[in-house]
Amino acid sequence: xxxxxxxxxxxxxxxxxxxxxxxxxxxxxxxxxxxxxxxxxxxxxxxxxxxxxxxxxxxxxxxxxxxxxxxxxxxxxxxxxxxxxxxxxxxxxxxxxxxxxxxxxxxxxxxxxxxxxxxxxxxxxxxxxxxxxxxxxxxxxxxxxxxxxxxxxxxxxxxxxxxxxxxxxxxxxxxxxxxxxxxxxxxxxxxxxxxxxxxxxxxxxxxxxxxxxxxxxxxxxxxxxxxxxxxxxxxxxxxxxxxxxxxxxxxxxxxxxxxxxxxxxxxxxxxxxxxxxxxxxxxxxxxxxxxxxxxxxxxxxxxxxxxxxxxxxxxxxxxxxxxxxxxxxxxx
Amino acid sequence: xxxxxxxxxxxxxxxxxxxxxxxxxxxxxxxxxxxxxxxxxxxxxxxxxxxxxxxxxxxxxxxxxxxxxxxxxxxxxxxxxxxxxxxxxxxxxxxx
Numbered sequence: 572x573x574x575x576x577x578x579x580x581x582x583x584x585x586x587x588x589x590x591x592x593x594x595x596x597x598x599x600x601x602x603x604x605x606x607x608x609x610x611x612x613x614x615x616x617x618x619x620x621x622x623x624x625x626x627x628x629x630x631x632x633x634x635x636x637x638x639x640x641x642x643x644x645x646x647x648x649x650x651x652x653x654x655x656x657x658x659x660x661x662x663x664x665x666x667x668x669x670x671x672x673x674x675x676x677x678x679x680x681x682x683x684x685x686x687x688x689x690x691x692x693x694x695x696x697x698x699x700x701x702x703x704x705x706x707x708x709x710x711x712x713x714x715x716x717x718x719x720x721x722x723x724x725x726x727x728x729x730x731x732x733x734x735x736x737x738x739x740x741x742x743x744x745x746x747x748x749x750x751x752x753x754x755x756x757x758x759x760x761x762x763x764x765x766x767x768x769x770x771x772x773x774x775x776x777x778x779x780x781x782x783x784x785x786x787x788x789x790x791x792x793x794x795x796x797x798x799x800x801x802x803x804x805x806x807x808x809x810x811x812x813x814x815x816x817x818x819x820x821x822x823x824x825x826x827x828x829x830x831x832x833x834x835x836x837x838x839x840x841x842x843x844x845x846x847x848x849x850x851x852x853x854x855x856x857x858x859x860x861x862x863x864x865x866x867x868x869x870x871x872x873x874x875x876x877x878x879x880x881x882x883x884x885x886x887x888x889x890x891x892x893x894x895x896x897x898x899x900x901x902x903x
Numbered sequence: 904x905x906x907x908x909x910x911x912x913x914x915x916x917x918x919x920x921x922x923x924x925x926x927x928x929x930x931x932x933x934x935x936x937x938x939x940x941x942x943x944x945x946x947x948x949x950x951x952x953x954x955x956x957x958x959x960x961x962x963x964x965x966x967x968x969x970x971x972x973x974x975x976x977x978x979x980x981x982x983x984x985x986x987x988x989x990x991x992x993x994x995x996x997x998x999x
Contacts, residue, residue: 576909587908596911605909630977633913642911673975678997724911735997813973890975 572611574621574638591646596724598716598744602646613641613654618902625658626665628726630672631733635661639725640717647717653695653710655898656773657717660685663775663894664718668817670891674777675728680736681777681889683722684821685715685747686873688761689771691898692749699749700826701877704884715747718775742781750873754829757839760873764895776821776871776893778886780806785882786828792835795828796842799883800849806887807860808850816865819893821886822846825876828883843867928992931961937990938968939978946996953994965989 581587587604591597603609614621614637621638628635637658644657664671664683674681687697687710698708706712728734752759761772784802789795799822808818824832824842832842847870850862864870871893876884928934938954940947947970954966967989969982978986986993 574909576911578907578909581906581908583904584906587906591908594912604906605911606907607909610909635913639911639913642909646911670975672977720911725913727913811973811975813976 572614572621574607574610575636576610576638576642578607595729597646598719598723600744602720603648605642605645609645610638610641613644613649613651614638616651616901617641617655617658617899619658625661628665628672631727633726635665635721635725640721643720643724644713644717647720648709648713649717650695650709650713652901653714653717655901656685656687656691656710656714656771657721659773659896659898660714660718660775661721663773663896664722666892666894666896668814668892669775669777669894670814671722671726674889674891675722675726676733676735677779677889678735678737679779679889680739680743681779682740682742682746682781683718683775683777684742684886685718686760686774686776686821686871687714687747687749687771687898688752688759688774689766689898690769691771692752697747697749699751699875703748703875703877704746704823711747711749712745715745718747719743719745748875751875754826754874755833757872757874760871761895763839763868766895766897771898772895773898774871774893774895776819776886777889777891778821779889780885780887782806782885782887783882784822784885785880787881789881790831792831792837792842793845795831795883796845797849799885800846802885803846803850803862803887804854804859806885808862808864808888810863811890814890814892816863817869817892818864818888819869819871820862820864820888821871821873821893823873823875823884823886825880825882825884826874826878827881829874839872840867842872843870846870931957931963931992933962933964934991935965935967935989936963937986937993938966939986939993939995940968940970941996942971942974943996950994950996
């Protein structure tokens with residue numbers, strides 16, 4: 572297997588690390604040295620040739636190959652078996668309607684989240700419960716980081732260059748978690764989006780605001796759902812001619828809220844319809860805004876998180892659709 | 904022990920030496936001003952006001968205005984052609 576990337580020779584790991592940092596090839600954290608042997612192992616396991624094109628960024632004259640993704644996945648600290656998820660995430664990110672030029676160049680510092688569904692969650696131990704949005708879980712940390720390194724190193728979203736974010740976000744180091752599919756009989760996100768339950772998928776969603784709908788006092792589904800509606804409408808979702816009606820908002824329903832929906836027999840679809848009908852009602856003022864989601868399933872409801880806080884986290888979208896792609900099984 | 908690492912990037916930032924800043928004229932006199940409105944907020948009103956002021960003070964030869972069809976993507980290719988073929992200097996806004 573012949574690789575196209577230029578090799579650089581160093582006396583030791585410390586020298587490599589300093590040079591990679593100086594060249595702008597890291598996110599500021601240490602990286603795993605991307606040796607040819609490791610990169611080839613990742614590609615072999617995924618059944619990909621190095622020059623396989625995963626997508627492009629036409630406005631930046633950038634073409635992203637499997638080799639690019641593998642090098643950055645190694646650097647991010649991924650285990651080899653995670654690489655098919657990184658490939659799927661890169662493909663999703665580069666989907667035309669993922670609008671990657673806008674979502675990674677924006678002043679707003681929009682964040683890309685990777686939501687994992689299907690069997691690989693349990694095979695790899697992708698966190699979906701207690702603390703799942705934070706540090707401490709290798710697949711969550713490294714798959715999300717790998718996508719961000721591709722965005723930086725290959726797609727050239729470098730702060731002050733093509734990344735024009737005023738503040739950016741710590742969530743841009745990595746943002747990856749799984750849906751807790753075992754928490755209830757709710758239909759998993761990927762099945763709602765047309766994939767088989769036995770398939771594994773990533774859903775990449777770019778968001779501008781990460782907002783908690785915290786409600787510790789409500790004791791009914793309707794009251795909790797109304798709190799979620801109120802939070803969504805406090806931010807609003809504008810329209811965009813090119814994106815049309817397929818905007819998405821992600822609602823990560825926490826365990827304490829989720830159990831009320833289960834106890835009262837609300838399905839995921841019931842919640843989606845309830846929310847959707849109310850986010851389109853007439854506005855009552857500047858802090859109560861219309862949310863332009865074209866249909867109920869455009870509200871991506873995901874069960875996750877641990878016990879304690881009664882809240883649902885909302886990922887209010889940037890100018891993109893959420894894109895779901897299959898994780899092709901590894902060639903073990 | 905020596906270690907060999909691979910370049911993780913897609914090439915030099917900014918395309919190396921092949922992409923340079925556009926030349927900056929010393930004066931706007933006789934220039935055709937390009938305006939690219941991104942459609943956010945009152946950006947178009949602001950660009951129109953800038954153009955009116957420059958027309959009054961700097962002897963511009965004309966104005967080519969493009970209003971993007973969507974806030975989230977680049978101008979339509981026809982608008983790009985109109986802009987790049989007609990304008991000699993340009994102002995654009997970004998952000999909201």
